[in-house]
Each structure stands twice: as structure tokens, then as C-alpha cells.
Amino acid sequence: MAQAEAVWPDEQMEQVVGNLLRIGVILAATVVFCGGILYLVRHGAAAADHQTFHGEPEDLCRPGGIIGNALAFRGRGLIQLGLLLLIATPVARVAFTAFAFARQKDWTYLVITLMVLSVLLFSLFYGQPEGGLERPARPPFSDGTSNRRG
């Protein structure tokens, strides 16, 4: 066991993980910030309404739709991309830990870590937007602009 651990000792593993997390947060925050600027530039003057809950439009809820939105330089899409990156950061950490356990040939913990990883991936890819597709389109901003223009 000591032999396998010397390949990648626990402490070193944790160092890398710590740095990974920090980089992930910085990257995510940068994307969110840029998206925020875009968003405020386009919608800054509209009236804010967060009191009623209507659920976000579908294309802002799934990873595929979010990337599409972000690539079109829509502010809200870019923000959601940043948030997605943020959520992915701990997921990446768990994936890396699984890799490290595999290198240590620690099969018990590899299995344990893969279990955690599968729960995380399930949560990211499973859910359905509230209300489904029957929800009518509506402009959420008082100045007449809608989600679609970001």
C-alpha cells in the first residue's frame, strides 16, 4: 500500500485538487462577469421582476442549450455557462480524485468515488424544466425585450 501511495501521495493529491478548484472558480466567475456585463448593457434599464416564479426558459436549463446561447453572445446564456462551469468544478474535482485513486490502485475508493460522480452527473443531465413545453412564451422584461435576445 505504501508503495502505491508513493506514486501519488494523499497530500499531493489534495494540493492539486485545491488548485483545480480555485482555477475552476476563477474561470467560472470570469465568464459570469462577462455575461453580466452583456446582460446589463442590454437590459439594465428594464424593470426588474423576480417576485413571480415562472421558471427559466428551456434553452437556459440544459447544457446543450446553454452553450448555444453563450456562443450567440447572449448575456444570460453566458452567465448560465459560467454557472454551469461553476457547478462542474466540484464534479471535475471528484473525477480527478477517482483518477488519483485508480493510480494508487485503491479500488475500493475508486468505486466509492465513481458512485459520487454518477450522482453528480445524474443531477446535471437528468432534470426537466418546470412546466415543460406547454408554457406560453412571454416577454419578461418591461421594455419589450425577451429572453431570446439575451
Added chain:
Amino acid sequence: MSVATFTLLLGTGAVVAGFLGSLTGLGGGVVIVPLLALVFGVDIRYAVGASLVSVIATSSGAAAAYVREGYSNIRIGMFLEIATTLGALAGAFAAALISPSAIAVVFGLVLLVSAYLSSRPRGEQADDESPDPLARRLRLDGTFPTPEGKTAYHVRRVPLGFGLMFLAGILSGLLGIGSGAFKVLAMDQAMRIPFKVSTTTSNFMIGVTAAASAGIYLSRGYIDPGLAMPVMLGVLLGSSLGTRVLVRVPTRHLRFVFSLVILALAAEMIYKGITGGL
């Protein structure tokens, strides 16, 4: 008010929440949800979504600082994360089924309980008896650095700890909090893990737990980018300022004030929840 003004106000509130949360070690998450729901009148589902995002951000950002000293135990953390992530899923699913008012009341109650629990003095560490067989099988025991060199510790009552972590996960997924204090309590008191190991390991776990429920919230449409953006950025800024100032400020007074604020928020959440103001 305009979106720009709202965003600015929200961001400022988030900075303050993050700052106080990191100074007192009580976390910004417990303040964000009441702040959004009570002060800004945001629907509680959006508030919880935004708070989860900020919890991931602060805990992941801060984790690097805790790793260096060699206190945290990756194996304990990963094993218990099975429980917390499953709990977080359960909590996130439950959030869709429970009315917002009920969530508010639960939030207030949890706030009260955790404020009470964290004010109690910590129990003495019992001396090691024979090791727990499950802990030995999973190699959960470890060592941590003390002035006398590396000291060994044994982990006890693993099933109880696992169950408590599941509960902590549910709370995190339902209420948008990190449940850090709850996790530390479970590890320190139930599983007899040394306090410093508990706190550092808990910090690692918080982000993963929040990510499990945040994924569900995102795909359900509970995360509004317009809200999450200022909250995430504000809390990050506030908590990094807080850690910088940490050394020079006498935290005991701050903690006391913060506890009063939490009590007030808890009371208000319960009241509003019961009277249907939310």
C-alpha cells in the same frame, strides 16, 4: 426599479453576506436566502438556487487554503459524500413538491437549531478505544499534525455519521445552504473525528453537495442568471475580503452580532412562511 439598480443592490448585499459569513465562519448561504426572499421579495425557489451557486463558489474557492496543512481526510470525505450527494438530490426533488411557504418555515427552524447547536461548548474527545470495524475496513482512520507530531485518530459510529450526512445533504438541497456546521457537528460529535479534521474535510464536502442539488435546480429552471450573477460575484468578493481581514478582527463580538441577525432572520422566515407572506 431597474434591473441595473436591482443588480447593484443585490450585489452589495451579497458582498456583505459573504464578508460576514467568512469572518464568522458561519457561511454566507444562511443569509443569502433570507436576504433575497425577505428583503428583495424574490421567490424562494430562485433564492435557494442563487444561494446554492454562491455556496459552491465560496467553498471551492476557499478549499485550496485548507488543503495545505494536511488536515483533511479525503477518504472520509469521499465516503460520506455518497450520503450527502444522495441527500442533496432528495432535497432538490423535495423542493419541487413542498410549497415555498413550508420551505421558509423549515429554513427558519433549521436556522434556529443550528444557531443553538453552534453556541454549545464542544464535548471532550474520548480517548481511543478499540477501532470501529467499518472504519478499519474502509481505512477511514488517519493522522493529523499537532505540535507533538502526527497524532492518530480513529473514526467511530460510521453508520450514524453516514445517516447524519444524508440529512445534511437534504437540508442543503432543500434550503440552499452549505450545511457545513451540521456536517462538522456530525463528524466531530458522532464520529469522534478531531475538530480540525472535521472542519477542513467539511469544507471540501460542501461544494460537492451543493453541486449535486444545483444541477437539479439548473435543469428545473430554478436558477435565474440575473439573480445568480450578482449573488455569486458579490459573495466571492465579500468572502475573499473577509479572509483577508480575518486575522485582525476580534471575531467573538462579530459572531455574537451575527447570531442575533440569524435569530431575527429565522423568526422572520418562520413568521412569513406561516402567514403566507412568501
